[in-house]
Amino acid sequence: MKDKTKRIMNFRFDRYEDLENKLEKQAAKGLFLEECGSLLWTFKKGNPKKLKYTVTYFSEGSVFNPDITDNQQTYFDYAKAAGWNFVTQFNQMQIFCSEADNPIPFETDEKEKFNNIKRCMKKSFIPSIIVMILVFVLNLIVQFNSFQLNPIDYLSDPIRLLSSSMIAAAVIYQVYSLVTYFLWLKRSEKSIALGGECVNNSRIMYRIVDIIFMVFLFGSLGYLLFYLALKTSRFGLVLSIAQVPILMIVFWSSIKYLRKKKASATVNKLISYTVLILASFAYLALLMAFIMRFGFGISNESNYRTVDWQLSETESHEYRLYSDEIPLTSEDLYGRIDYNYYSYEKETDKTLFLSKSVYRQDSPPAKDAPPRIEYETLEPQFEFVYLLAKEHLLEIPEWRDNTTFEPIDNKIFDTVEAYQRYYENTPTGEYILFFGDRIITLNMEEPLTTKQISIVKEKLQI
Amino acid sequence: MARDKYQTLTEQMFYILICLTQESCGVDIMKKVEELTNGRVIIGPGTLYSLLDNFVKENIIIETKIENRKKNYVITSVGIEMLEKEYIRVTKLKNDYEMLIKGGVQ
Numbered sequence: 145m146k147d148k149t150k151r152i153m154n155f156r157f158d159r160y161e162d163l164e165n166k167l168e169k170q171a172a173k174g175l176f177l178e179e180c181g182s183l184l185w186t187f188k189k190g191n192p193k194k195l196k197y198t199v200t201y202f203s204e205g206s207v208f209n210p211d212i213t214d215n216q217q218t219y220f221d222y223a224k225a226a227g228w229n230f231v232t233q234f235n236q237m238q239i240f241c242s243e244a245d246n247p248i249p250f251e252t253d254e255k256e257k258f259n260n261i262k263r264c265m266k267k268s269f270i271p272s273i274i275v276m277i278l279v280f281v282l283n284l285i286v287q288f289n290s291f292q293l294n295p296i297d298y299l300s301d302p303i304r305l306l307s308s309s310m311i312a313a314a315v316i317y318q319v320y321s322l323v324t325y326f327l328w329l330k331r332s333e334k335s336i337a338l339g340g341e342c343v344n345n346s347r348i349m350y351r352i353v354d355i356i357f358m359v360f361l362f363g364s365l366g367y368l369l370f371y372l373a374l375k376t377s378r379f380g381l382v383l384s385i386a387q388v389p390i391l392m393i394v395f396w397s398s399i400k401y402l403r404k405k406k407a408s409a410t411v412n413k414l415i416s417y418t419v420l421i422l423a424s425f426a427y428l429a430l431l432m433a434f435i436m437r438f439g440f441g442i443s444n445e446s447n448y449r450t451v452d453w454q455l456s457e458t459e460s461h462e463y464r465l466y467s468d469e470i471p472l473t474s475e476d477l478y479g480r481i482d483y484n485y486y487s488y489e490k491e492t493d494k495t496l497f498l499s500k501s502v503y504r505q506d507s508p509p510a511k512d513a514p515p516r517i518e519y520e521t522l523e524p525q526f527e528f529v530y531l532l533a534k535e536h537l538l539e540i541p542e543w544r545d546n547t548t549f550e551p552i553d554n555k556i557f558d559t560v561e562a563y564q565r566y567y568e569n570t571p572t573g574e575y576i577l578f579f580g581d582r583i584i585t586l587n588m589e590e591p592l593t594t595k596q597i598s599i600v601k602e603k604l605q606i
Numbered sequence: 607m608a609r610d611k612y613q614t615l616t617e618q619m620f621y622i623l624i625c626l627t628q629e630s631c632g633v634d635i636m637k638k639v640e641e642l643t644n645g646r647v648i649i650g651p652g653t654l655y656s657l658l659d660n661f662v663k664e665n666i667i668i669e670t671k672i673e674n675r676k677k678n679y680v681i682t683s684v685g686i687e688m689l690e691k692e693y694i695r696v697t698k699l700k701n702d703y704e705m706l707i708k709g710g711v712q
């Protein structure tokens with residue numbers, strides 16, 4: 145198997161000239177195309193040769209076809225008579241090569257060539273791009289919805305921000321592909337009407353855009369994997385990110401297997417799509433089960449122990465008790481507390497927009513449970529993020545008419561603006577403190593006393 | 607009957623139809639056209655396939671039989687009519703040229 149090599153080929157289905165040039169360059173280096181795939185292409189190694197390649201489109205071609213169709217065979221026969229040998233195909237794309245110095249051009253009528261390309265692209269290239277755009281846009285809508293529900297969580301989560309920007313980049317690239325294709329179509333139509341040829345679609349500008357996009361995509365993907373592998377052990381997230389590639393592999397394997405078994409194109413299409421749909425549901429179920437059992441995973445940096453907690457005589461639940469360093473503890477506020485099942489938890493997230501640190505000291509549910517405290521520091525990096533966070537924090541759902549945020553004196557915490565939550569006109573231990581460049585929320589069981597306030601100010605360096 | 611696009615025939619179309627006044631297969635057409643025109647008109651395999659395919663769809667030619675996997679075609683009366691029209695058109699061009707350019711000079 146050493147005489148074969150696989151290469152990643154970044155190609156655009158409609159850019160036949162780019163592909164011809166690439167293949168000719170490979171042949172000059174001694175690499176001859178044998179089979180193409182959606183990303184990995186197989187080349188055979190040999191002595192460098194000057195070969196001419198031509199990439200054409202055959203409207204009957206399909207990845208689901210078990211064999212070469214009769215019409216396709218006729219097409220190949222004509223090609224052979226003109227000195228063009230069939231190499232391989234991918235969907236409607238057909239690749240031929242010739243050893244002749246000046247072979248008969250594959251297409252000798254530009255208008256026919258143009259109409260053929262237009263017909264073939266309408267059949268596969270355009271629908272597949274539109275489907276991809278729809279899937280990605282749907283995903284972005286879901287992401288935007290989660291941003292609206294909680295802009296603070298969203299803007300402070302590097303993974304979510306990165307995956308959204310990757311999806312957004314993919315949408316932009318797909319739209320760009322469509323636009324450049326239609327521009328080519330328009331220009332070629334004009335040129336042919338004036339007796340010219342289909343215009344060149346291999347441009348330096350296009351190649352630069354492609355390279356930028358690929359670098360961004362692979363760079364982000366690499367960063368994402370690196371982040372997931374080293375910083376956290378969020379298997380749940382890894383599983384959800386791996387979803388698309390895994391499903392694609394299942395889909396392609398089904399197509400390939402059925403093709404080998406000589407199933408007809410219709411049967412292959414039907415079964416492969418059914419397999420894809422079933423696999424998507426199965427994967428989703430697996431993911432759900434995994435997340436329900438283990439959660440999204442936790443930060444590697446946390447150390448914790450687990451306790452089996454008896455909730456009632458028949459029920460028990462496993463709790464994680466963390467022992468992170470947190471700046472302000474219940475002991476600071478309420479004095480010495482002897483309790484074996486306290487959990488001290490710290491979660492920090494930082495992005496370009498916002499850093500968020502959440503601190504929590506709590507314990508599994510019990511009648512004699514000691515006081516729990518929770519507080520959060522937000523450091524927005526931009527004015528609009530600050531305003532978004534503020535709006536989100538002070539928002540009270542319409543149906544909750546028994547609770548309000550009342551402004552409190554700025555002198556108490558040396559704030560720019562400060563609020564305390566009231567429940568049915570009674571003050572609670574929930575505060576939102578706005579400073580010039582950061583926001584702190586405090587969530588205590590009881591309103592704080594003057595002495596406790598000074599402890600909070602000291603510990604949180606207010 | 608969307609035959610507007612064949613109002614005037616390209617040289618390649620013209621010679622394909624000329625060849626198909628005798629039943630022949632695609633590969634033979636390619637060779638014959640090259641011979642007939644001394645290599646002046648060459649038909650690429652992709653173009654040949656689409657033209658034959660379109661001609662069959664427009665009933666300009668019909669498929670006769672498949673021999674050794676090779677499809678054979680022959681021209682129909684519609685095709686003959688088109689050749690005739692093209693002949694008349696080109697003749698008119700030739701006559702006009704002779705009258706207006708050559709005749710005018712003398």
